[in-house]
Amino acid sequence: MEHSLFLWTGIFLVGIIAGFFNTIGGGGSLLVLPFLSFLGMDVAVANGTNRLAIVLQSIAGAEAYRKKGVLCFRTALPLAGITTLGSVFGTFLAITIDRQSLNLSVAAFISLMAILLVFKPEMWEKQHETRLSKAGIFLVFFAIGMYGGFIQAGVGFFLTWGLALAVGVGLVGGNAIKMVIVGLYNVISLAIFYGNGMVDIPVGLIMAGGSMVGAVIGARFAVAKGNTWIRWILAAVVIVSAVKMVFDAL
Template identity: 45%
Template structure:
């Protein structure tokens, strides 16, 4: 691998980490790059988790220092997501990727619409009539998807934490990175056991993800809910368009 190629992986890792911490969808950049670099899709999917873990650990630390996330919330949202990720990582989800991409694109497009037409839903905490058991089920299902694919899981976590649990976007974002760090640790361990991780590319990606994740967390803390909402609107719309274009090719 040339220095230019290594720099490209680190650079994409930075962009991916920054986007993932602020909104989500960064893996839609990094996984195709890893495939372009010569990895099998399954190895690229597994190797991508190295960078994802590093970006979320550093971001979680930043958010924790600002008291934006608690141990209680981390456990409540994180444990069912980890259980779901265990199922997803072992390949229990057996869906055609084409139909899965269409479903994901439709869902995140709906999310983009809500971001634009219902700003209050995202910018302040509120009481919601949703039981904790239902929220736990949401986390479990999202965890399955996260363990299986990873790409775009942050969108669904934000939607569930804001829409079902009533958190504002800044606190939901802090919880999101903690949840992803928890279940990615589990998924990555399984992928490592099965020998599906390319350590060299994973390390390069992780360097970029780590720096991007740290900067993304600082940006989120500095700018707050309104900036996060607009950035999230742009990213989810672009991700939905990309998924639909890929499916229709």
């Protein structure tokens, strides 16, 4: 892939947009992966390179949420450990799973999420009692980790669902916790991809620079606007992402 000032600028700007969306809800990687592939980067390398941006973006986002006083490490760290364990399996399976079937399944699931976001606002905007047992929560976040290790794109939607419905955390607090979870398991995934020669360091660092800027902006926006704004933005991004996944699979 040829490198130029125009290309670097485009990568940086896409990083800002992806970082913003990842921090307030999810879906940033659904923009990054097609963009890098369009530029001529191998899909597997794009998948690995994106992890570098995700790690640094998550650090910036988590710190911004921490400064705003909405990050609960007591909840975040155990969930991050479970998700990281699942991500190890997902990362090693990254090349062997049928992408078409996966895309269609994920599109169906996040379409259901979009319906719930629009028509069941109380499910997302208010903190509620945990409905799953500890074993249930473990299975949910282990499975999310496997998916995140595999492809990353769209994992924020599943984490938002898991934190809201399985753990009982509101959207703003959930987004803060999500930064810790995503950052930790992607450190492991990044190491595995890098060890297999699937990370373009220069592109990843430029993307990361933009993502960190977008993450800080997104965290401030989320805290200032609250759960309702995030719910509507998340619903819009989820719908667009689901449509894109269907087209990619067909």
